[in-house]
Amino acid sequence: MATPIDPTSTAFLLAESRKAPLHVGGLQLFEPPEGAGPGFVGDLYRQMQQVEEFEPIFLKRPHRSVTTAGQYFWIEDQEFDLEHHLRHSALPQPGRIRELLDLCSRLHGTRLATERPLWEAHVIEGLADGRAALYTKLHHALVDGVSAMRLLQSVLSSDPDAREMPAPWALRKRRRTKDDANLADVPIKALRTALGISADAAGLPRALVTTLSRGLRNESASLALYAPRTILNQDITAARRFAAQDWPTERLRAVGKATGATINDVLLAMCGGALRRYLIELDALPETSLVAMCPVGLNAKEAGSASTTGGNALGTVMVRLGTDEADPGARLRTIHHSMLEGKAALGSMTPTQILAMSAIGMAPAVLTPLLGLQGHVRPPFNVIISNVPGPRVPQYFNGARLVGMYPLSVPMPGLALNITTTSYAGTMGFGLTGCRRTLPHLQRLLIHLEDELAALESAAGVS
Structure with missing residues (x-):
């Protein structure tokens, strides 16, 4: 189902150029759990590949044509290829933080392909101290920086013994809450929204x-x-x-x-x-x-x-x-x-x-x-x-402790x-x-x- 893209997100798509990619990113450093072998990072990568259903946000891509009157819409990618979005990389020796930041610098300067869903994730090994790294980027049209951070954090746990945790892009079942849509409430909610917008518009000149x-x-x-x-x-x-x-x-x-x-x-x-x-x-x-x-x-x-x-x-x-x-x-x-x-x-x-x-x-x-x-x-x-703002207590992903979080943003x-x-x-x-x-x-x-x-x-x- 196609949905119109909001004006702010449309502006990010229109303003993007080769020298100004408009995606936000994040670098996360993980310390492997005690007893993890040399294949830990590779196992982590393969586990993140094992996804059967995806969160909708990771499947949608921008589209516009004559039939949309030139307006941008989100549509679901019918040829989604996880291997394109999830990559496995290794650092050159000596595997310092300097080499890691150089790799993230190069990855962050490359535009996301608009004919595909607008995100990438790179599982990175080769740090001399044995830590693993995850670099992710999502287009600013898809999410703002705060939402991107919280979306990626939503799969972390404060329990160091938790295992079989889903990748950020895996569909997760949610309980129905009081904020979920109720068809009987739609007319009332629509009226309240319309009245609110009218009141806001009246106050805009002031x-x-x-x-x-x-x-x-x-x-x-x-x-x-x-x-x-x-x-x-x-x-x-x-x-x-x-x-x-x-x-x-x-x-x-x-x-x-x-x-x-x-x-x-x-x-x-x-x-x-x-x-x-x-x-x-x-x-x-x-x-x-x-x-x-x-x-x-x-x-x-x-x-x-x-x-x-x-x-x-x-x-x-x-x-x-x-x-x-x-x-x-x-x-x-x-x-x-x-x-x-x-x-x-x-x-x-x-x-x-x-x-x-x-x-x-x-x-x-x-x-x-x-x-x-x-x-x-x-x-x-x-x-x-x-x-x-990020988590206040230590977080883990499948036993690996998150030891560093560093955002990358948009010049x-x-x-x-x-x-x-x-x-x-x-x-x-x-x-x-x-x-x-x-x-x-x-x-x-x-x-x-x-x-x-x-x-x-x-x-x-x-x-």
């Missing part, structure tokens, strides 16, 4: 005026009007560089507790300070503060669970990173106040209005490269920074760097995805992140 007003006053909202030109905002190539590392969440929490900031504020301050150090090294630091676009996943916030139907529901907040501040404490205060302003702006709108205002704020990021104007006009923002023309983080079992994993040619020595940002966290600890008086 929301637009408020958003523009906040942008003109250089206050945080869904629209930024004061982002400077930087080397981050040039055209890009398809080549990717991926850098990853994690830090104890307790270090960020201690800084936040001492300063009255949130963990997310501290995370953004780490990124702002690291970018300041990086741009100073390249003699490319602008006089005014960089602006980060921070996505807010509305579906995930409301439902709190993985979506098996896909789609995107993203709001945005534009945050001043304080890169014009030399003092790390002052930079953290700037970010904290900027986030408070952004949250207040979102709090005054309904979810539908948030989506509409966020689309307006994101429009220049899509239209500028389409018109070939990157580098000639001010960017709508300088960098994308996302924070995706775009005019936006050469994307920083995405995810929390997991007391750690905060940073995934930095950038254009290999536009941003030299991207891995140095990892050193700067550590230096900046240490500087924030010193400024906050915590050890």
Whole structure:
């Protein structure tokens, strides 16, 4: 059965190009269970092949033709080939994390074929320490980053003895819940939805005026009007560089507790300070503060669970990173106040209005490269920074302990760097995805992140 693709997801399909693949990804590291032999990774790969029925989201592909009047629809792939989507790879010697990140960089720079379902998974062996890795990617038209993360996590277990666990793409039976569709309720639900949309639409002009007003006053909202030109905002190539590392969440929490900031504020301050150090090294630091676009996943916030139907529901907040501040404490205060302003702006709108205002704020990021104007006009923002919550306790897959989670995301023309983080079992994993040619020595940002966290600890008086 064909279903129309929502406007946001359609935009991701239309905006994609060879040098700007629009998929999100994830790298997971697993420690084999005690007593596992040398064939553990191969056995894991073969087990993930043994799937008879698939979740619908992993079977659907985009389609448009004359019969659809040019509109994109999701249809089920009638020639689905799991061997195309699930791959088995091995690292070259010496099998360091460096070789793993290089492989993920190359895989992440390759577009997904639109004539097939828009996902791939790569089971990777060859790490010198015996760990196994799983790299996955799903098109942004299929799911947003938060939904992708939760969808892949949904097959993990906190029980180290659990076995015969299904692959993420295997169909899983679900109990009927109160949220399931009831035909008797459809007319009432439809009426409520229609009334809600009408009320949201009536409030859109006011929301637009408020958003523009906040942008003109250089206050945080869904629209930024004061982002400077930087080397981050040039055209890009398809080549990717991926850098990853994690830090104890307790270090960020201690800084936040001492300063009255949130963990997310501290995370953004780490990124702002690291970018300041990086741009100073390249003699490319602008006089005014960089602006980060921070996505807010509305579906995930409301439902709190993985979506098996896909789609995107993203709001945005534009945050001043304080890169014009030399003092790390002052930079953290700037970010904290900027986030408070952004949250207040979102709090005054309904979810539908948030989506509409966020689309307006994101429009220049899509239209500028389409018109070939990157580098000639001010960017709508300088960098994308996302924070995706993950499991709080250790997770296992068929006895293998998950020991690391690192997101890979989407650089775009005019936006050469994307920083995405995810929390997991007391750690905060940073995934930095950038254009290999536009941003030299991207891995140095990892050193700067550590230096900046240490500087924030010193400024906050915590050890």
